[in-house]
Amino acid sequence: MSEPVVLLDHPAPRVARLRINRPAQRNAIDEAVRQGFIDRLDALVRDASVRALVIGGVQGVFSAGGDVPSMLGLSEAQARARLGHVQQVCQRVADLRLPVVAAMEGVTAGAAVGLSLLADRIVIGREARVLFPFLKIGLVPDWGQLLTLPRRVGLPVARRLLCGGEPVRGEEALRLGLADELCEDAQVMDRAVALAGELALLPAEPFARMKQRLQHPSATLAEELQRDQDDQAACLLGADFREGFSAFREKRAPDFIHRPGDRA
Template sequence: MLAMIKIDQPAPHVKRLLINRAEKRNAIDYDVRQSMIEALQQVQADPNCRAIVLGGVEGVFSAGGDVPSMAGLDEAGARARMSHIHSLCRLVADSRVPVVSAVEGFCAGAAVGLALLGDHIVVGKSTKILFPFMRLGLVPDWGTLRTLPARVGVATAKRIMTNGKMILAPEALQIGLADTDAGEEDIMAVAVAQAAQMARLPTEAFYRIKQRLMHPSASFEEEWQREEDDQAALLTGDDFKEGFAAFSEKRDPDFCKPSESNNA
């Protein structure tokens, strides 16, 4: 099943997962989803993996959900399809290491949802983003009605999800849909460089920040309790020991060093 996803390591501590269905512009069907689930489980279990890049082969991120595979479903089939999608969504959203999406070429519907579940989106000259759900009589899925407003605001999210217009890189960056515009540069190369930079972050602290931002506290009291829990764990951990040593020695911290020693 992993034939639908290409896995390589383009930089130290960085794993790259490419949707490999070029004949369908990397449209996402059951086989692609299952392949990505298995690929993510594989790389996330690798202690040497500290960042992930998502993309597609032949300069296309993905045309989105495979529309013909959606036709003819009964309610049970539709629910089973969504359950499978959500299994993949959880792996991306809950990734303990940063996920960078290299949005090359066309990126529509489900593919935008997939990118939004990650932590950093890179666009460029070739990027074309589209939300086609209204034309199909469907609502956005893959968590998009939560992730998109969190990035761009409710009013902007409503506009771009209902007007059917293509979004190019400059607008994506302007409204907060993307984090980096590679411009004339190679989108994938910029995404790999970004992932390599994020791979140097302290993994546990990054994951805790990510969880706190995704699941905001209901009150200051809850937030202060979460702060206490996080700092109590981190202040006694290996990353803080390295961070404090680097601070004392007036050098940059090397948070990759503990994982390398563990793999020795």
């Protein structure tokens, strides 16, 4: 039996990892990969033991992007169905209440950049290359990038990256804000897993509420203040705040996993 095209493992306590497993195709994303992400993400939502997720690829490459040969000869209905499938993946990653860390190893192109931009943190290798090939092959950027890329790097930089098509190396990606951490190429995945382990220790409910509000900003100050009231009222009554306050009072680090303050 052949290996699945999306591998799921647990490389650290409370951390799950999804890796694209098509090394012969440089981990290009086709329908099977998209469905693999959908199936794995749906399972992770139901797994209370997982508190953070790492996404990446096998053999030191995140992904060469969308599987271009599979895009040829589509009818309009098939093209729309393909993008509907993409939408399902993107929405699941964006709506995930857990911290998500993307490991940009080797090459991260096209669709994989869009997938990475849905993560909360991005780790990149010094010699890694990030590519935006859409206009060069006559396509508009997709996987949400016309929203997520300007949010990360600003509109002028996003325009330059999308129109220029030149590879962005690790140091430049960090400088532009396209990535959050830079490390040696051989250490990218290990650092992404370690970072996910750190994020897994955060209070789950406050983080999830914060993440959703950053994903869906308020239109007005009045709306934002109402969301402050709704979220903070829930958190003030929650177990994470009880633990945080107990840790503060006892001059110790908070433990949002076991919550010793709940037993005080």
